[in-house]
């Protein structure tokens with residue numbers, strides 16, 4: 001229905017805005033683009049389901065998210081990948097783990113604060129009805 005498309009359009013506009021605010025932060029620069037195997041040669045041997053903020057922006061534009069819940073699944077993946085690839089005690093691993101946790105917390109905090117729960121449920125209902 002037309003109103004369903006209007007709802008999903010509003011979701012895409014909101015999710016782009018959330019992603020843009022996150023991607024502005026310098027501390028999240030390691031998560032902004034897909035890892036370059038030239039720079040991190042063993043990354044794709046360790047991480048089987050890579051995810052990054054620019055891939056998420058592409059997924060929004062390809063209409064691959066039908067609710068904030070779907071969007072947060074990929075945010076969780078960015079974070080879990082970073083914790084998996086950077087497990088060591090050394091300061092550089094610790095810092096990237098901290099930033100990955102801050103990214104997740106920022107995404108959840110923005111959505112909890114700015115997403116109307118009825119709107120989210122309407123999005124979920126549209127997805128399940130399709």
Ligand SMILES: CC(=O)c1csc(NC(=O)C2C[NH2+]C2)n1
Pocket residue numbers: 030031035040081082085086092093096
């Ligand atoms: C995206 C991601 O999680 C990533 C990119 S580079 C990296 N880790 C390092 O470069 C070193 C810090 N200890 C290894 N992690």
